[in-house]
Amino acid sequence: xNNVLKFKNKKNxxxxxxxxxxxxYLDENTKRMIRRALxxxxxxxxxxxxxxxxxxxxxxxxxxxxxQVTSSCLTTDxxxxxxxxxxxxxxxxxxxxxxxxxxANIKTTEKTSQASIxxxxxxxPEEKLKEKQILVYQVPIPEPLAFLEPRYQxxxxxxxxxxxxxxHVKLYEDITKNGHIETAYAYPVKTNDRxxxxxxxxxxxxxxxMNNNPAIQLFGAGREQRIYAIPPYTEVTSLDxxxxxxxxxxxxxxxxxxxSNESFLDEIIIDDDGNRSFICSDTNYxxxxxxxx
Amino acid sequence: MQPILxxxxxxxxxxxxVGCKNMNLTLxxxxxxxxxxxxxxxxxxxxxxxxxxxxxxxxxxxxxxGNETIDFLEISESLKRLLIRTELAFVHQNPRDGLRLDVSxxxxxxxxxxxxxxxxxxxxxxxxxxxxxxVEIDKSRVDDFPRTFSGGMLQRLQIAKNLVTSPKxxxxxxxxxxxxVSVQAKILDLLRKLVxxxxxxxxxxxxxxxxxxxxxxxxxxMKNGEAVESGLCDQVLDDxxxxxxxxxxxxxxxx
Numbered sequence: 001x002n003n004v005l006k007f008k009n010k011k012n013x014x015x016x017x018x019x020x021x022x023x024x025y026l027d028e029n030t031k032r033m034i035r036r037a038l039x040x041x042x043x044x045x046x047x048x049x050x051x052x053x054x055x056x057x058x059x060x061x062x063x064x065x066x067x068q069v070t071s072s073c074l075t076t077d078x079x080x081x082x083x084x085x086x087x088x089x090x091x092x093x094x095x096x097x098x099x100x101x102x103x104a105n106i107k108t109t110e111k112t113s114q115a116s117i118x119x120x121x122x123x124x125p126e127e128k129l130k131e132k133q134i135l136v137y138q139v140p141i142p143e144p145l146a147f148l149e150p151r152y153q154x155x156x157x158x159x160x161x162x163x164x165x166x167x168h169v170k171l172y173e174d175i176t177k178n179g180h181i182e183t184a185y186a187y188p189v190k191t192n193d194r195x196x197x198x199x200x201x202x203x204x205x206x207x208x209x210m211n212n213n214p215a216i217q218l219f220g221a222g223r224e225q226r227i228y229a230i231p232p233y234t235e236v237t238s239l240d241x242x243x244x245x246x247x248x249x250x251x252x253x254x255x256x257x258x259x260s261n262e263s264f265l266d267e268i269i270i271d272d273d274g275n276r277s278f279i280c281s282d283t284n285y286x287x288x289x290x291x292x293x
Numbered sequence: 294m295q296p297i298l299x300x301x302x303x304x305x306x307x308x309x310x311v312g313c314k315n316m317n318l319t320l321x322x323x324x325x326x327x328x329x330x331x332x333x334x335x336x337x338x339x340x341x342x343x344x345x346x347x348x349x350x351x352x353x354x355x356x357x358x359g360n361e362t363i364d365f366l367e368i369s370e371s372l373k374r375l376l377i378r379t380e381l382a383f384v385h386q387n388p389r390d391g392l393r394l395d396v397s398x399x400x401x402x403x404x405x406x407x408x409x410x411x412x413x414x415x416x417x418x419x420x421x422x423x424x425x426x427x428v429e430i431d432k433s434r435v436d437d438f439p440r441t442f443s444g445g446m447l448q449r450l451q452i453a454k455n456l457v458t459s460p461k462x463x464x465x466x467x468x469x470x471x472x473x474v475s476v477q478a479k480i481l482d483l484l485r486k487l488v489x490x491x492x493x494x495x496x497x498x499x500x501x502x503x504x505x506x507x508x509x510x511x512x513x514x515m516k517n518g519e520a521v522e523s524g525l526c527d528q529v530l531d532d533x534x535x536x537x538x539x540x541x542x543x544x545x546x547x548x
Contacts, residue, residue, distance in 0.1 A: 161371045163378070165408020169393075169400050172407070175414055176399060176436050241414040 024071040024104040030054055034072040034227070038218060041229035046191030047159070048142050053225040063096060063121060064222030066138035070119045073134055073218070074100070079107045081115035086123040086264065086281035093121070110284050122185070124206040126263045126285040129215035131232060137200045139221035142228060144188045144198040164196050167239060175244055184249075189236050196239070197228060205248045205264045210236040253278040258289035295357050297322045297494050298343070298462050303352030305342045311518035312338035316352070318496070318513065320462065325488060325495040327509030327526060329502060329541065335518035336498040337466055343496070344464040345377050356380070356462070378408050382455035386467035388447035391454065392439050398425070398450055399435040405458045424453040428483060445476035449483065456487065465497040469504055481507055502545050506530055514538045 022028065037051040056064040070080070080100055084093040088110040096119060097108050109115050112127040119136040129135060145155040148166045158164065167188055174182045187204035191197045199210060200219060210217060210230060217230040230236060240246040251265045256277045263285055265278040280286035298320040305312035313335035320326050328336050341347040343354055345365070354365035358380060365373070377383075385391040392401050399421045406417050425432055428449040439447055448468060455463065468484065469477040485508060488495060499505055505512055505526065512529045514522040514537065522535040533539045 157374075161374055163374065163408060165378075165404050165406075168407040168412070169396055169404050172403050172414065172417065173397060173400050176397060240412075242412050243415050 021103040024074045026071045031072040037227045046195030046197040048226040048228045053222045060223040063138040065220030069220035078116045081118045084121040087283045124209045126282045131214040133215040135217045137219045139200040142221040142226040207238045255280045258286045299355045301353040305349045313518045323492040325509045327505035327512045328498045330515035334515040340498045380461045382460040382463045384465040386470045388451040391451045428453040463495045
């Protein structure tokens with residue numbers, strides 16, 4: 001309720017907010033339910049907490065889980081950034097940003113360093129996150145064992161008893177088929193040396209950024225009704241074999257706009273002759289580099 | 294010598310229906326105990342109850358691990374599942390029940406190794422080849438999917454998958470059921486070889502007296518959920534005392 005009171009006190013300054021909606025769309029009871037799930041998730045890093053996901057004004061698969069988590073974390077002082085595959089200007093990112101602009105009337109930004117909450121689809125920003133920042137991931141399938149063990153009841157047991165042999169069977173099959181671990185995104189990680197977790201479909205290039213990150217990392221899966229989290233400064237390791245260690249590979253190119261060697265690149269076909277170009281997937285990172293040069 | 298597995302007064306009911314009643318079993322290291330009986334006599338219920346697949350209604354199951362005696366029905370589920378993954382093995386009648394069909398043959402064999410913490414691909418691969426060799430599957434089939442295997446090969450793959458962590462006790466439910474006679478003979482040969490070579494302790498269920506005679510040291514004859522006769526295999530089969538055992542022995546086809 002604090003949020004509502006705070007919001008009402010501030011009413012003069014946020015007059016533009018749509019009166020039909022409660023602050024940030026969700027009602028306060030729902031937010032409280034989600035916050036409880038979030039706290040539990042933070043206490044048990046990597047553990048999937050069930051929550052009663054709400055119908056949102058967007059289709060499943062478009063970030064309903066992430067939006068509910070963001071909505072529950074928002075205060076009127078927050079500055080929000082939304083990215084989709086690293087970009088601030090794609091449909092999904094723009095519409096979710098507008099959604100919060102309309103229902104919460106809060107400040108938005110494209111600058112990673114200025115955001116207090118960053119909702120993301122399938123990337124972690126290149127710029128290092130700081131304490132007091134929250135990164136909210138949109139998660140399609142939260143269960144890392146789902147493709148190996150279809151019975152939900154059984155996967156719950158496997159998590160509870162740390163029976164994770166089967167996860168390495170998948171990596172074994174990868175090496176056997178391709179000579180190396182082929183999994184390039186949604187690469188499974190172990191959180192706090194206990195739970196195996198699906199990091200959502202971020203490229204494995206981003207996996208090392210999850211480890212010991214000062215920011216809070218929250219994961220919301222709307223359709224599957226699960227929330228999980230990584231508290232700040234938590235150990236997150238990517239699964240591998242001793243003789244096939246984890247490799248956060250990236251395309252061996254430079255960004256053709258900003259020239260960065262370090263950032264994750266999108267490959268783009270630029271003409272009818274099939275010529276290719278590589279550019280940073282993190283648009284804000286690329287823009288900032290251009291501005292600074 | 295201490296028995297590696299002992300079962301005392303085990304009962305399992307399905308409602309009012311008897312699954313198995315008042316069953317006892319003592320298995321010494323390196324010994325093979327056969328359980329025979331007609332369809333519906335409770336053989337499978339019995340082996341499922343003592344291997345952790347079913348929870349019996351009453352009775353006691355003691356497993357000797359070398360350091361301690363474990364009361365199998367009293368331990369926590371996590372310890373129980375750990376035992377099932379490491380010290381125990383279960384060979385199903387239908388190999389499709391014991392294998393992952395969308396994982397390669399090698400992947401199937403490797404699962405138990407990785408679940409006990411092996412993380413070196415090279416070593417795991419070596420162990421897989423060793424076991425393929427042991428169960429006489431061609432090494433070139435290591436990356437093929439089980440669904441491309443014949444029935445006999447599937448059964449041999451299931452045996453390899455189960456034995457790879459050197460379990461102490463192996464349960465087999467009709468391991469040669471549904472296979473043609475020549476393949477049956479091959480599997481039996483293989484099992485006999487492995488039992489002798491690796492000094493395995495086995496409880497094997499079969500309705501086929503020939504299978505039991507070939508493999509087992511001791512035998513339990515079941516009828517209507519109860520053991521009607523038990524003893525040394527040759528003794529029971531050559532000089533059956535109970536009328537049902539006599540019937541069973543006399544009904545074996547002579548070719």
